[in-house]
Amino acid sequence: MLLGAIEAGGTKFICAVGNQKGEILEKKSFPTTTPKETMEEVIEFFYDKKIEAMGVGSFGPIDLDKNSKTYGCITTTPKPYWSNYNILEELKKHFDFPINLDTDVNGAALGEATWGSAVGLDSVIYLTVGTGIGGGVYSGGKLVHGMTHPETGHILVRRAVGDKYKGKCLYHGDCLEGMASGPAIEERWGIKGYELPKAHSAWELEAYYLAQGLVNYILIISPKKIIMGGGVMKQEQLFPLIRGEVVKLLNGYVSHKNILGNIEEYIVSPKLGDNAGICGALALALESF
Ligand code: ADP
Ligand code: ZN
Numbered sequence: 635m636l637l638g639a640i641e642a643g644g645t646k647f648i649c650a651v652g653n654q655k656g657e658i659l660e661k662k663s664f665p666t667t668t669p670k671e672t673m674e675e676v677i678e679f680f681y682d683k684k685i686e687a688m689g690v691g692s693f694g695p696i697d698l699d700k701n702s703k704t705y706g707c708i709t710t711t712p713k714p715y716w717s718n719y720n721i722l723e724e725l726k727k728h729f730d731f732p733i734n735l736d737t738d739v740n741g742a743a744l745g746e747a748t749w750g751s752a753v754g755l756d757s758v759i760y761l762t763v764g765t766g767i768g769g770g771v772y773s774g775g776k777l778v779h780g781m782t783h784p785e786t787g788h789i790l791v792r793r794a795v796g797d798k799y800k801g802k803c804l805y806h807g808d809c810l811e812g813m814a815s816g817p818a819i820e821e822r823w824g825i826k827g828y829e830l831p832k833a834h835s836a837w838e839l840e841a842y843y844l845a846q847g848l849v850n851y852i853l854i855i856s857p858k859k860i861i862m863g864g865g866v867m868k869q870e871q872l873f874p875l876i877r878g879e880v881v882k883l884l885n886g887y888v889s890h891k892n893i894l895g896n897i898e899e900y901i902v903s904p905k906l907g908d909n910a911g912i913c914g915a916l917a918l919a920l921e922s923f
Contacts (some may be wrong), residue, residue, distance in 0.1 A: 640688075643666060697782070707720045741769055763864040791813060801818065
């Protein structure tokens with residue numbers, strides 16, 4: 635059975651054909667320009683592919699309430715031209731197989747639970763730290779949707795002592811994304827994250843903020859695994875720093891072997907690597923049956 639997958643990002647749309655084993659058989663990227671231009675290319679790519687279902691993991695926020703008039707719309711993005719664009723409706727005009735839309739990070743969480751580092755677990759959080767910070771939440775064997783969908787990147791964090799940086803979030807300034815996204819690192823230090831030395835104090839500060847996010851997710855959702863991906867997490871020295879901060883901030887309160895004994899296997903990178911997003915969309919396609 636062939637499945638279609640779209641990882642709809644603010645920079646590019648990755649389109650792929652894959653199967654129920656999570657294998658990607660064909661893949662092509664298109665730049666994210668205007669909805670008209672980008673979607674024309676996406677639709678043309680899938681036209682003759684003989685797929686039976688499609689999953690779309692999209693940047694957002696998106697309206698996922700099936701009873702809403704704007705179900706399927708990208709809502710408040712600062713990305714020019716894409717605000718209030720209904721991506722699902724456009725795809726449905728062209729294809730009559732089932733199409734399952736969710737956030738890119740919810741898709742990635744599902745993909746990791748289906749084929750990646752959280753196979754067999756019914757509760758997992760996937761956090762991406764890149765241009766923005768976003769998290770997918772899979773809990774009780776289901777992707778979490780509520781009033782809208784979780785926005786784990788915009789939670790409020792406690793400032794590090796002496797940190798005067800104003801923050802980069804357009805909406806909140808110094809929320810987690812505002813303090814720890816890739817662009818926040820660049821603005822704070824005046825140099826891109828990947829140009830900073832691995833021993834720079836920037837990474838301790840970065841770990842301090844990201845760990846606060848993780849601690850809140852642990853306390854609210856109690857996930858069985860936390861997977862951290864995205865460009866910034868290519869800095870592998872962050873992992874031990876984050877794990878250490880999580881233990882310190884929890885201070886023995888969540889007394890579980892995952893935290894106290896085995897945290898190297900609890901806070902991990904995506905096993906699907908750079909394919910976490912597109913395999914996530916593939917998992918969304920599979921879920922549509
Ligand atoms: P996006 O979030 O746009 O999908 P990425 O996850 O690659 O894409 O995130 C891009 C951000 O991550 C940029 O701010 C970039 O500077 C930062 N980044 C990318 N690679 C690295 C790296 N190896 N180390 C630190 N920061 C990185
Ligand atoms: Zn914010």
